[in-house]
Amino acid sequence: MKSKNTNTELIVIGGSAGSLQVILEMVKNLNKELTFPIVLIVHRKAGSTSILPVLLQQFSSRKVVEIEDKTEIQNNILYIVPADYHLLFENKKLMSLDSSEKMNYSRPSIDVTFKSAAEIYGENLIGVLLSGANADGVEGLGYIKKNNGQVWIQDPETAEVDYMPKHAVDEIEYDLIITPDNLADYINQL
Numbered sequence: 001m002k003s004k005n006t007n008t009e010l011i012v013i014g015g016s017a018g019s020l021q022v023i024l025e026m027v028k029n030l031n032k033e034l035t036f037p038i039v040l041i042v043h044r045k046a047g048s049t050s051i052l053p054v055l056l057q058q059f060s061s062r063k064v065v066e067i068e069d070k071t072e073i074q075n076n077i078l079y080i081v082p083a084d085y086h087l088l089f090e091n092k093k094l095m096s097l098d099s100s101e102k103m104n105y106s107r108p109s110i111d112v113t114f115k116s117a118a119e120i121y122g123e124n125l126i127g128v129l130l131s132g133a134n135a136d137g138v139e140g141l142g143y144i145k146k147n148n149g150q151v152w153i154q155d156p157e158t159a160e161v162d163y164m165p166k167h168a169v170d171e172i173e174y175d176l177i178i179t180p181d182n183l184a185d186y187i188n189q190l
Contacts, residue, residue, distance in 0.1 A: 008036050008190045009092065009124035010073075012117045014110030014140070016043040016132030018160025022180040023130070024059055027078065029184035032061045036190075039067075039079045039087070039095075039117070041110045043132070046084035053080050069097040081108040088112070089120040104136035114140025118147040125149035126190075128178065132164030141172045152176040152186070 015023060019042060042052065050066050056078065057064040064078045065071070071079070073093055081087040085097040086108050103109035114127050114137060127144040129137045131154060141151045151174040156162035158179045168174070178186060 007124050008126055010036055010117060010121050011038045011126045011128060011187065012041065012114055013038060013128040013130065014041045014114065014132075014137040015130035016106075016110075016134065016136065016161070016164060018131030018133075021160065022154065022183065023056070025180045026184045026187070027056050027060045029188075030060070030062070031188045034062070034076050034187070034190075036075055037073055037077050037079055038187075039081065039113070041081045041087065041108050041113045041137075043106050043108070043110075043136070044083040046107070050082065056080070067095055067097065071095045081113065083108070086112040088116045092120060104134050106134070106136050110137035111140035111143075115143045118144045118149055121149065123148035126152060128152040128154075128183070129165055129168050130154045131159035131161050133161045134164065135167050137164060138168045138171055141168055141174075145173050150175045152178050152183075154183075155179050 053064050053066045062076050066080045066082050084107050088096050088098055090096055117125050127141050145151050153168045153174050154165045155177045156166040159165050
């Protein structure tokens with residue numbers, strides 16, 4: 001892959017039903033040192049225990065952090081948005097949590113975080129949308145593209161639940177179609 005963007009400052013990855021296996025595969029195969037952070041927005045039930053960070057840490061060579069309000073952004077960390085909060089970027093150094101109404105029946109909403117990240121990072125952002133059962137993230141990907149960021153979408157054929165990536169492929173101009181097997185490779189090439 002030739003990346004038009006050699007200055008990646010952040011990758012935001014959104015997923016819902018069926019995305020966990022893709023995320024685990026990616027985490028296992030990422031290079032040890034990345035020059036940017038990765039933020040995961042995964043739909044989870046409110047009040048669920050935070051087992052996801054513990055699970056991902058077992059497979060990750062980098063630190064896995066569940067975001068708290070006013071978390072400072074650092075390179076080479078895998079951040080996870082907590083259940084029942086939207087994630088907003090205040091600037092390139094600080095993230096905050098928001099408990100306003102659900103968007104697309106979801107909190108955290110992938111759209112909310114994608115839009116916030118696009119406003120701050122512009123062309124230095126990559127947005128990735130994985131398997132899921134609703135359209136959350138599609139509008140946010142469009143916003144990332146409008147702000148000159150890169151848009152990567154999971155191949156719907158490889159998605160456990162293809163609704164989310166299929167809508168994105170049909171509606172959004174994208175830069176790359178990824179699979180569970182090659183997502184980490186593309187990230188490692190950045």
